[in-house]
Amino acid sequence: MSVLEELHKSSIRVSDISAQYWCERQMELNYIHGPSITKEIKKGSRIHEELEGETNVPIVLQPKSYADSLYKSLYTSHQAIATLKEKGVTREVQVYGSIGGYKVVGKIDQLQSENGETAILEDKTRGDDRPPSDAQVLTHRVQVIIYKKLLDDVTSGDYNSKNFNMAYRTASLRMTDEFVRQLDANQIDKSLQDVGTIAGLFFEDMRTLNKISNTLYVRYLNQYTRKEIKLERLAYDRNEAQGIITHMLKFWNGERKSLPVPENEKWKCNFCAFFGKECKVWWQQKVL
């Protein structure tokens, strides 16, 4: 059984890859035992929704099946790209791709036009105005680097609607009648009411994006006041991206077991729900 199957997953999320750079063991345990949603995470999602509402045209679609959900992601991202072309900024764009033969999926917080290029920006919310630690910045850095790699693959046509339709077997997907009624109510043309067709449109949109900028942004916001705490500007380095991919694939390929944090990072265990229960790697040392 593959690692993906063991974790009951069909694709790798970009957030999984960034979580591997915080603690890979914790990322794995989250899938085995279920993540604990904290109040902070819920508050963070609310800010993301508010920001999305400020730029993108709201579309009310309530998916009832996997095919419905996939359609909704593709359709709303197709609309989001139209917003980018019209307003120079957009929120919540889904990105699909392939790394090492695995399906990889993520959602980019913001794309913005900048000096004739398209720049990626990721928002991170914090409980107070303190700047993030280096360990946190590293995970966010990994996230935007992988987004850039996936977007480069899509804009160059290396990953296109044919790859997508095969990977997601869209020809065999049927949306529910109730969802189709919602599409009609939103006046979405009948000729576009098919997952493969909307995927074709979405990948065509992505192909026409301006070059993806080598400058990547991570913006830190106070989740209570929405004040900008810090804007990190990172320079994309292709070798660094390749290094991340080689490292993360060793886990997903089953070449090594998930790594716990090294000794000099065992302070992270104090913030981990699995410490002393499902994971006792550094527990003994805490007691001594």
Ligand code: SF4
């Ligand atoms: S207790 Fe520490 S090593 Fe274990 S999963 Fe949590 S953060 Fe990782």
